[in-house]
Amino acid sequence: MTILKRVKNFLAPLPVVLVTTRLRDNDSIADNIIPISWTGIVESAPHMININISRGKYSWEIIKKTKQFGIAIPGAGYIREVDICGTTHGDTVDKFSLTGFEKIDASIIDAPLIKQCPINMECTLENIISFKSHDMFIGKIEATHLDDGFADEQGEPDFKKINILCYANGDYWDLGTKLEKLFFTKIKK
Numbered sequence: 487m488t489i490l491k492r493v494k495n496f497l498a499p500l501p502v503v504l505v506t507t508r509l510r511d512n513d514s515i516a517d518n519i520i521p522i523s524w525t526g527i528v529e530s531a532p533h534m535i536n537i538n539i540s541r542g543k544y545s546w547e548i549i550k551k552t553k554q555f556g557i558a559i560p561g562a563g564y565i566r567e568v569d570i571c572g573t574t575h576g577d578t579v580d581k582f583s584l585t586g587f588e589k590i591d592a593s594i595i596d597a598p599l600i601k602q603c604p605i606n607m608e609c610t611l612e613n614i615i616s617f618k619s620h621d622m623f624i625g626k627i628e629a630t631h632l633d634d635g636f637a638d639e640q641g642e643p644d645f646k647k648i649n650i651l652c653y654a655n656g657d658y659w660d661l662g663t664k665l666e667k668l669f670f671t672k673i674k675k
């Protein structure tokens with residue numbers, strides 16, 4: 487083992503999620519998508535999720551204003567569309583038209599969900615924690631959508647079918663192989 491000359495963060499893999507927003511301005515509506523990998527679960531009762539966006543980005547401004555956002559989980563097959571969303575900016579392009587991602591209505595929030603994504607979650611902003619370059623937006627999950635075509639017999643997501651897109655240290659990966667059930671080593675009494 488070598489201690490690197492510079493401290494690096496090799497935490498991997500991270501999921502790639504698509505955060506959706508909607509800005510209403512008089513009669514106009516501007517919808518946007520930002521791919522995020524710095525994201526995580528922070529609470530389960532109620533369910534809460536964090537997304538970290540560098541300060542000043544278009545999506546950062548919108549979430550600050552509207553205090554709500556969608557989180558869509560794409561399959562690895564959408565790598566190209568995801569990358570396009572991550573190299574363009576919502577103040578100058580319509581990323582839905584650019585990628586062909588289709589909008590579906592949310593049930594609670596005022597932001598679009600993404601039809602091609604098997605999982606969509608509707609979030610309302612609970613808190614913001616500021617760091618030097620990034621703001622961590624903590625959202626309460628108000629509703630969870632699962633595409634029936636990607637559900638198993640128990641109604642849970644079938645991650646083999648979904649094959650989520652992942653990010654590791656500058657590269658895209660897919661989910662890989664399922665190994666075992668959680669807590670499979672627990673001894674039964």
Ligand SMILES: Cc1cc2nc3c(=O)[nH]c(=O)nc-3n(C[C@H](O)[C@H](O)[C@H](O)COP(=O)(O)O)c2cc1C
Binds near residue numbers: 524539544569
């Ligand atoms: C796979 C991937 C992961 C990314 N993760 C983050 C992230 O966690 N936080 C962030 O601020 N930007 C992240 N980005 C960069 C933004 O998606 C990018 O700056 C985007 O163009 C901003 O869109 P907007 O200007 O419409 O808000 C990521 C991009 C990609 C492709």
